[in-house]
Amino acid sequence: MKFTQIRLITAVISLFLSLAAYYFDDIINRDGVMYMEMVQAYMSGGLNAMADIYDWGFFTLLVAWLSELFSSPIEFTASALNSILFVVFTDALLLISRQLLPNLRQIAIAAVLILAFFSINDYRDFIIRDIGYWAFTTLGLYHLIRYQSSFTVFHAVSWQIAILTAVLFRIEGVVLLGLLPLFVFYKQPLRTAARNWINLNSLVLPLLVTLSAIVVGQEGWVQAFGKFSDYLAYINTEALTLRAEQKLTILEEKILTPFSAEYSALILYSGLLVMLAYKLLEGLSIGYLILLGFARWQNRQRIAIPHRNLIVWFFILNLIILMAFLFRQYFVVSRYCVMTVVSLFLLVLPYLTRLIEETWLSRRRWWLGLFAFIVLAGLIDTFHSTNSKAYIKNTAIWAAHELQAEDRLITDDEFIQYYLKREKTNVTITYRPQKLGNYQNFDYILLVEKRRPTALKPLSGIRLELVHQEKNQRGNRASVYRVVKDDR
Structure with missing residues (x-):
């Protein structure tokens, strides 16, 4: 050959x-x-x-x-x-x-x-x-x-x-x-x-x-x-030195004991080098x-x-x-x-x-x-993947096609908002990556939830109706909830 x-x-x-x-x-x-x-x-x-x-x-x-x-x-x-x-x-x-x-x-x-x-x-x-x-x-x-x-x-x-x-x-x-x-x-x-x-x-x-x-x-x-x-x-050595001192201060005050604080620089930089060596060996x-x-x-x-x-x-x-x-x-x-x-x-x-x-x-x-x-x-x-995430995309696509144009939807998931926009839906989309905030002003909430439904805890004060949900084999799921209001 x-x-x-x-x-x-x-x-x-x-x-x-x-x-x-x-x-x-x-x-x-x-x-x-x-x-x-x-x-x-x-x-x-x-x-x-x-x-x-x-x-x-x-x-x-x-x-x-x-x-x-x-x-x-x-x-x-x-x-x-x-x-x-x-x-x-x-x-x-x-x-x-x-x-x-x-x-x-x-x-x-x-x-x-x-x-x-x-x-x-x-x-x-x-x-x-x-x-x-x-x-x-x-x-x-x-x-x-x-x-x-x-x-x-x-x-x-x-x-x-x-x-x-x-x-x-x-x-x-x-x-x-x-x-x-x-x-x-x-x-x-x-x-x-x-x-x-x-x-x-x-x-x-x-x-x-x-x-x-x-x-x-x-x-x-x-x-x-x-x-x-x-x-x-x-x-910029001055900025780098200041940043290093901040990291070392956190390590000394929050993690190490007073007896080991003097070794903070050794612990920090040796830890970083060990992490780097591990990454290189793992990459090989x-x-x-x-x-x-x-x-x-x-x-x-x-x-x-x-x-x-x-x-x-x-x-x-x-x-x-x-x-x-x-x-x-x-x-x-x-x-x-x-x-x-x-x-x-x-x-x-x-x-x-x-x-x-x-x-x-x-x-x-x-x-x-x-x-x-x-x-x-x-x-x-x-x-070979043991953790499919297709449920996220499929839920977003469902919402894009099934919700009405006058509906207002809020999500805190980056992938959800991407696929919603990709489908060119007429639904009004609000993306808040840190927290949902004033969710009462919206008609629907789209959440990505792990096996433990911690995402719903901040929403415990309002009534939600599950409209659509998809999940993978691990139990992770993406859900569309309708915000139940008194006038509906």
Whole structure:
């Protein structure tokens, strides 16, 4: 089998996995609601209206333009766009794998490991801008790797185009744009390294100057990409120190005893680092960690990985980005760790493919079956859901079509209000995310309730009539209540 065939098969399977994820998805993700609202705001009110919701709007603009071009629903357009971006992402990982692995057999094994990688597949049904960032950052890394081998203008230009596109999806790409090319100064004569660095930035500076001149002169574009100014906070040491002191004060006064208060900084920052380490190991997945353990136990010989140092530098930069966010916001979500996890995955990939190849060639069927189970278990776990949320969407759709135009409805659930608006209902909708407030002034209340009906406790003072309800197997439910009034 040729490499082009492996690429084609991998791309087709990646596209199929994304389509399957969207098909079986119950409900849009929370960030997806925001992006769809941004698209609607842009279509109705322009750039300023979009920027009022969130001020980094390239993904939103792309969805809006494609939706208008193909006359397709915005949610479908976003899902289709992300499916294509996932193909780019997995293909870029496969291209990098070709540079790291010695033969086509191991590259084919790498394709399976990439397609089954939980940290990638877990977001296939999400509508998020991150996928574009992951795809073009990885593609940029590939071209930088190729430039290290060939020093051609094509790969130097391709690196810049890819990483600049990544920046349009997430501003964090600026760090990689500025610092990743500095790797050329590692083990290269200064004059040669300087020439290569100029080649890798030959488009960036002129392009940034040109774009800045264009954008500043266009109304709304500064606001639409105003996220740049937010990142100045990361170099505001005074504000960061004040925030840290506030966190430490809370820890000392509310949690620790007077005898351990002096260790508050140690406890806080070691806790954050442990959380980060856990997120990275979790992202690499238990299955792949088990395979890595088998690989090191079976063959302790170290593999000379081509371009290892560049990938390590890529890992360090992504870790710096992650830690900067962690120590400013004091939390981190798995999605922000993906590029750091991918860096680790690329570093351990040669050991995993060597293990599986040697097991295949030695015909050790039991071991091969075990490894296949570990790999496929992660893939199956990605698409297996034990907690359906379709009841939320179905209840909102029912209310949109069954309630009358003169009815006034209030809800405190973000997903409910999204699907109500998506159905273009004539019902008057009020969304209050914190509390329902003056619910007596409304005709209907739409609530999402867990197994314990705590959502109804604040409403115990009024009479409610259950009109419609849907629930899942766990007993979680969404309900439409009519407010019973004396004059009805």
